[in-house]
Amino acid sequence: MNPEELLYAKTHEWVRIEDQDGGKLAVVGLSAFALEALTDLVYIELPEVDRQVAAGESFGEIESVKAVSDLYAPVTGDIVDVNTELPDRIESLGDDPYDSGWIIKIRITDESGLGELMDHTAYQKQCEEEGD
Amino acid sequence: MTATLAQTPLHEWHTAHGGRMVDFAGWSMPVQYSSIVAEHQATRTAATLFDVSHMGRLRFDGPDAAKFLDGLLTRRIDNSKPGQIRYSLITNDAGGILDDVLVYHMQDAGRESYYWMVVNASNREKIVRWLTPRLADGGDVEFADLTEITAMIALQGPKAMAMAGAVLDWDPTGLKYYTGRESEVALHEGLVSRTGYTGEDGLELILPGAAAADVWGRLHESGATAAGLGCRDTLRLEAAMPLYGHELSEEINPIQAGLKFAVNTNDRDFIGRDAIKRLSADASLPVRIGLELDSKRAPREGYPILAGDRPTGKITSGTHSPTLGRPIAMGYVASEHATVGTELNVDIRGRCEAARVVKMPFYRRP
Numbered sequence: 001m002n003p004e005e006l007l008y009a010k011t012h013e014w015v016r017i018e019d020q021d022g023g024k025l026a027v028v029g030l031s032a033f034a035l036e037a038l039t040d041l042v043y044i045e046l047p048e049v050d051r052q053v054a055a056g057e058s059f060g061e062i063e064s065v066k067a068v069s070d071l072y073a074p075v076t077g078d079i080v081d082v083n084t085e086l087p088d089r090i091e092s093l094g095d096d097p098y099d100s101g102w103i104i105k106i107r108i109t110d111e112s113g114l115g116e117l118m119d120h121t122a123y124q125k126q127c128e129e130e131g132d
Numbered sequence: 133m134t135a136t137l138a139q140t141p142l143h144e145w146h147t148a149h150g151g152r153m154v155d156f157a158g159w160s161m162p163v164q165y166s167s168i169v170a171e172h173q174a175t176r177t178a179a180t181l182f183d184v185s186h187m188g189r190l191r192f193d194g195p196d197a198a199k200f201l202d203g204l205l206t207r208r209i210d211n212s213k214p215g216q217i218r219y220s221l222i223t224n225d226a227g228g229i230l231d232d233v234l235v236y237h238m239q240d241a242g243r244e245s246y247y248w249m250v251v252n253a254s255n256r257e258k259i260v261r262w263l264t265p266r267l268a269d270g271g272d273v274e275f276a277d278l279t280e281i282t283a284m285i286a287l288q289g290p291k292a293m294a295m296a297g298a299v300l301d302w303d304p305t306g307l308k309y310y311t312g313r314e315s316e317v318a319l320h321e322g323l324v325s326r327t328g329y330t331g332e333d334g335l336e337l338i339l340p341g342a343a344a345a346d347v348w349g350r351l352h353e354s355g356a357t358a359a360g361l362g363c364r365d366t367l368r369l370e371a372a373m374p375l376y377g378h379e380l381s382e383e384i385n386p387i388q389a390g391l392k393f394a395v396n397t398n399d400r401d402f403i404g405r406d407a408i409k410r411l412s413a414d415a416s417l418p419v420r421i422g423l424e425l426d427s428k429r430a431p432r433e434g435y436p437i438l439a440g441d442r443p444t445g446k447i448t449s450g451t452h453s454p455t456l457g458r459p460i461a462m463g464y465v466a467s468e469h470a471t472v473g474t475e476l477n478v479d480i481r482g483r484c485e486a487a488r489v490v491k492m493p494f495y496r497r498p
Contacts (some may be wrong), residue, residue: 042413066163
């Protein structure tokens with residue numbers, strides 16, 4: 001997946017919106033920038049399928065040697081799928097963050113927050129500012 | 133960045149080589165270049181270079197220097213021999229730890245003794261403020277804070293001694309552990325000691341600031357990889373070395389920190405002595421322990437330690453140990469829960485994980 005075609009949350013999750021059964025599905029992962037900043041990943045805590053999440057709510061956590069970070073839902077909806085392969089190969093998540101590195105899929109139940117997400121250009125600007 | 137950070141003489145090298153710079157005690161320091169784990173493993177299996185120039189380097193000259201320092205240090209220093217280096221604490225009147233330091237007894241060309249004291253970066257100003265007013269009654273002592281005109285490089289790992297050949301014209305394996313000497317380092321004046329903060333064999337070099345980049349470059353070319361403060365922390369934690377601000381503070385006395393070896397209370401006086409003697413008999417104080425966990429989640433500073441479901445203390449440092457492949461931590465618990473083998477729990481963000489008290493250090497070099 002081309003990172004330039006994705007949307008991003010301020011908290012560094014990427015989102016790919018897909019049409020599904022007349023509704024919208026959000027595929028969610030963590031950006032290369034965030035994974036690069038974390039490095040040395042040791043653990044990821046994933047949510048249960050069917051859990052409801054609100055945009056901005058923590059749905060899991062990712063732990064590196066140095067620190068733990070929350071993972072935040074970028075959209076509001078029901079978690080319909082979880083990438084259960086990730087915990088066993090967490091150290092390689094940074095190798096392919098935008099395809100095999102997807103973390104959860106959320107069936108969007110409220111589209112009102114989608115406008116808060118950034119396009120790639122705006123997200124890059126945020127990363128540059130954080131990098132300073 | 134909001135505040136101006138101090139820079140070591142190696143700052144330009146760090147930024148040019150991908151060092152991820154962070155604010156550490158007011159200094160711009162590299163936390164890592166590649167990855168913490170890779171740099172950690174390189175230290176355990178080969179040799180790495182650390183810029184530790186942010187540490188405070190204080191020098192004491194004059195016939196009364198030893199006596200002056202002896203009045204401030206928990207460990208006797210006035211009977212040390214030239215070349216000896218001692219780990220010691222500086223305590224306040226209440227026996228609380230102001231800093232943990234290394235004191236180097238050195239001898240100059242005229243065979244006059246002088247002393248270096250290497251203090252934590254975060255405590256340098258406090259220690260200078262602590263000792264300066266006491267100099268007036270200290271007799272013939274000259275004190276200078278040379279931190280900003282010198283640099284300090286740590287070369288650590290099983291291949292460190294061999295790689296030191298790139299800058300030394302003598303074999304440093306002749307230097308005993310915790311000793312040091314004045315020496316030329318790649319033709320610069322310097323001080324070489326067999327010390328470190330990683331649990332590995334190695335050297336630390338104190339150099340004029342202007343010589344740092346040359347010496348660092350030579351060692352790097354000879355195969356030592358650069359390592360940042362990130363793995364310095366995981367390395368010292370595996371070696372169960374306390375870190376000021378975590379395991380040590382003004383609220384902790386040396387005995388409960390497990391540092392009795394660095395306290396000599398007999399036949400001498402120093403600030404905090406009476407309090408330490410009194411507190412050393414107090415079994416109600418929490419003591420430092422090491423914990424190992426089987427969980428994948430690591431305990432972090434501040435997490436509650438429980439005996440069953442009752443709080444008994446707090447984590448002071450914790451990480452996922454790259455060498456052991458599991459979480460390790462240090463913390464303080466009630467003395468009745470401090471015995472090796474005791475099963476405890478750590479509240480990791482709301483979920484209890486089983487932990488057991490283990491012997492420290494967690495890692496001992498082969």
